[in-house]
Amino acid sequence: MxxxxxxxxxxxxxxxxxxxxxxxxxxxxxxxxxxxxxxxxxxxxxxxxxxxxxxxxxxxxxxxQLSQYGNECPTCGHLLRTPKASFCANCGRIKD
Ligand SMILES: [Zn+2]
Known part of the structure; x- marks a missing residue:
């Protein structure tokens, strides 16, 4: 990235x-x-x-490009797919 x-x-x-x-x-x-x-x-x-x-x-x-993605998921550490993602596509954690 x-x-x-x-x-x-x-x-x-x-x-x-x-x-x-x-x-x-x-x-x-x-x-x-x-x-x-x-x-x-x-x-x-x-x-x-x-x-x-x-x-x-x-x-x-x-x-x-790192800024195309969201923050790291607090549960699994994968990058969220977009800055506006409402859940983690890797582990399914719903954004707070
Ligand atoms: Zn996750």
Whole structure:
């Protein structure tokens, strides 16, 4: 997960990489999987540099902004799905 400050650094590279992947697909007729492996992913490198975790799914990377989620559940510790979540989707605890 990334803080908003870290997200501001990574997000432009996510958009840039997605555009490069799509351009590569159109130009070469490659499949999405082929295009992803052919294009060097700057967003993945920067995410790794910040977190030490090697993400490989560009779509998943778009969901690593911490502020998109709610607080940690006081019962199980998982992040609530949104800041406005009324219950924990992991353990079912209802928000007070
Ligand atoms: Zn929970």
């Amino acid at each position: 990334l803080t908003d400050e870290e997200w501001e650094r990574v997000y432009p590279f996510i958009r840039f990489d997605i555009d490069r992947i799509n351009t590569h697909k159109i130009a070469t007729g490659a499949s999405l999987k082929e295009a992803i492996s052919a294009v060097r992913d700057r967003a993945f490198d920067l995410y790794y540099e910040i977190t030490g975790f090697r993400e490989t799914n560009i779509n998943a990377l778009e969901h690593h």
